[in-house]
Amino acid sequence: MPLDLSLNLATVRRQWKLLEAVAAAVRHGFGGVAPWREMVDETGIAEAARIFQGSGLRVTGYCRGGLFAAGGAEKFREAVDDNKRMIDEAAAIGAECIVVIGGGLAPGSRDLPAARALFADGLAAVLPHARAAGVALALEPMHPMYAADRGCITTIKEMLDIADALGNDGVGIAVDTYHVWWDPELAPQLARAGTRIIAHHICDWLVPTKHLLTDRGMMGDGVIDFRAIRRMVEEAGYRGIQEVEIFSEEWWSRPGDEVLATAVERFRAVCMPEDGGRRTVD
Amino acid sequence: MPLDLSLNLATVRRQWKLLEAVAAAVRHGFGGVAPWREMVDETGIAEAARIFQGSGLRVTGYCRGGLFAAGGAEKFREAVDDNKRMIDEAAAIGAECIVVIGGGLAPGSRDLPAARALFADGLAAVLPHARAAGVALALEPMHPMYAADRGCITTIKEMLDIADALGNDGVGIAVDTYHVWWDPELAPQLARAGTRIIAHHICDWLVPTKHLLTDRGMMGDGVIDFRAIRRMVEEAGYRGIQEVEIFSEEWWSRPGDEVLATAVERFRAVCMPEDGGRRTVD
Numbered sequence: 001m002p003l004d005l006s007l008n009l010a011t012v013r014r015q016w017k018l019l020e021a022v023a024a025a026v027r028h029g030f031g032g033v034a035p036w037r038e039m040v041d042e043t044g045i046a047e048a049a050r051i052f053q054g055s056g057l058r059v060t061g062y063c064r065g066g067l068f069a070a071g072g073a074e075k076f077r078e079a080v081d082d083n084k085r086m087i088d089e090a091a092a093i094g095a096e097c098i099v100v101i102g103g104g105l106a107p108g109s110r111d112l113p114a115a116r117a118l119f120a121d122g123l124a125a126v127l128p129h130a131r132a133a134g135v136a137l138a139l140e141p142m143h144p145m146y147a148a149d150r151g152c153i154t155t156i157k158e159m160l161d162i163a164d165a166l167g168n169d170g171v172g173i174a175v176d177t178y179h180v181w182w183d184p185e186l187a188p189q190l191a192r193a194g195t196r197i198i199a200h201h202i203c204d205w206l207v208p209t210k211h212l213l214t215d216r217g218m219m220g221d222g223v224i225d226f227r228a229i230r231r232m233v234e235e236a237g238y239r240g241i242q243e244v245e246i247f248s249e250e251w252w253s254r255p256g257d258e259v260l261a262t263a264v265e266r267f268r269a270v271c272m273p274e275d276g277g278r279r280t281v282d
Numbered sequence: 283m284p285l286d287l288s289l290n291l292a293t294v295r296r297q298w299k300l301l302e303a304v305a306a307a308v309r310h311g312f313g314g315v316a317p318w319r320e321m322v323d324e325t326g327i328a329e330a331a332r333i334f335q336g337s338g339l340r341v342t343g344y345c346r347g348g349l350f351a352a353g354g355a356e357k358f359r360e361a362v363d364d365n366k367r368m369i370d371e372a373a374a375i376g377a378e379c380i381v382v383i384g385g386g387l388a389p390g391s392r393d394l395p396a397a398r399a400l401f402a403d404g405l406a407a408v409l410p411h412a413r414a415a416g417v418a419l420a421l422e423p424m425h426p427m428y429a430a431d432r433g434c435i436t437t438i439k440e441m442l443d444i445a446d447a448l449g450n451d452g453v454g455i456a457v458d459t460y461h462v463w464w465d466p467e468l469a470p471q472l473a474r475a476g477t478r479i480i481a482h483h484i485c486d487w488l489v490p491t492k493h494l495l496t497d498r499g500m501m502g503d504g505v506i507d508f509r510a511i512r513r514m515v516e517e518a519g520y521r522g523i524q525e526v527e528i529f530s531e532e533w534w535s536r537p538g539d540e541v542l543a544t545a546v547e548r549f550r551a552v553c554m555p556e557d558g559g560r561r562t563v564d
Contacts, residue, residue: 110507145427147464148489148505182429207430223430225392
């Protein structure tokens with residue numbers, strides 16, 4: 001029986017290409033993988049789909065959509081079209097959802113509310129396409145240190161408000177511990193999210209953190225209380241797979257098999273719910 | 283007439299000691315200074331008080347108190363006593379407030395709610411002393427990237443909730459653009475704060491930000507909309523002095539007079555309220 005753990009392939013993007021990374025995930029007992037678009041593009045959609053299908057693994061997410069404001073209002077249409085293509089790709093590779101992030105400010109802009117509004121507009125524009133394709137949009141709030149250049153939407157509350165406005169059909173929330181652990185509203189907003197939680201990513205916050213993007217931590221090496229967050233997530237109604245996603249110069253420099261073995265060991269040691277051991281994958 | 287701008291002395295802590303920094307602030311037309319405890323300690327309280335008084339400048343803040351959880355529960359009493367001493371020092375140098383931050387997790391702890399609770403307990407323990415000394419406590423939420431090691435309280439909302447619980451007498455809020463600019467609740471929480479805003483610090487968010495602590499930006503070099511935030515602050519009822527506070531390897535490496543001249547120029551160019559020019563210091 002595979003683990004209730006998926007491997008986000010960015011975790012080993014320096015070590016392996018798609019085929020090798022998926023084989024390694026199988027070898028280490030993972031229950032799923034989550035590819036990034038670059039890796040799928042490099043391999044080709046049809047071949048990537050064959051690799052995933054042949055592996056027997058779930059494809060727990062496809063990274064990453066959204067970013068509707070990144071090119072400014074004049075490139076909004078392009079961003080919408082690109083997200084639609086990505087939805088088609090996700091359907092072709094059998095991905096359960098697309099991870100969708102807010103995106104940063106438009107070039108030269110200092111208007112964060114405008115970026116947020118453009119994100120909501122973009123979602124509304126692609127949602128019918130996603131619904132028709134049967135691909136869920138997993139809205140991922142990002143840590144506020146990315147508000148300017150990656151994720152203008154920083155809290156679960158904001159993403160839920162947007163999901164509410166869209167009628168909730170076809171959208172859910174991606175809860176990444178790295179992005180949300182600091183949030184004083186974490187418990188009530190996870191409870192509010194309920195079964196709208198459709199992805200649960202894990203990654204630790206290191207002290208000190210030496211780089212804003214590439215110094216994320218292996219679970220257990222930092223200060224995040226994974227069990228406490230998992231408890232909240234499960235109480236809200238999500239008992240599904242967790243997905244390890246670590247951007248780290250340190251872990252990118254180690255052998256891929258060491259990274260995966262460590263992730264599995266740490267998942268068992270610090271991320272499993274208190275009622276214990278391995279459980280059936282949903 | 284001096285500017286409605288104070289100089290937080292950390293901005294030039296590499297270039298100058300207290301006496302020189304205060305003289306430079308006068309020379310560049312600043313209306314106030316805000317010293318850190320290390321600089322005052324180095325000079326001695328009595329001498330520092332003479333320097334401030336002789337300068338004719340306001341002492342707009344004394345940095346920085348709080349941090350009640352940093353040593354864990356067993357050092358809580360020491361932290362409270364140290365904050366009381368700091369209040370006495372603030373009174374001795376004529377500081378208008380102490381800037382108070384949440385502090386990080388206790389050593390080895392992953393319990394952010396516990397750190398927050400200890401912060402509230404610490405405030406309650408020192409507040410009678412602060413009231414008796416006539417020194418306001420300016421509660422400063424910090425950017426969430428400091429939640430683990432400096433500021434477990436990350437939003438204006440949390441600080442206002444704590445202030446409410448303490449009865450609001452003798453406490454207020456320090457609004458630092460660098461710490462709060464990303465907050466989706468910024469406008470409503472500033473409105474809620476009202477006249478409880480007692481300090482308004484300015485510093486820009488650079489893209490990219492290369493270091494979590496020492497890559498803060500000069501106003502205008504980053505993405506923060508200073509005028510928009512100033513408008514909210516003024517609408518809430520605070521029309522007082524702004525205080526420039528920049529932790530930056532880059533600006534620490536430049537001549538102090540260049541830093542101050544640039545800060546004054548940028549303050550005039552991008553931080554003044556839209557109704558225009560220089561106004562009387564409160």
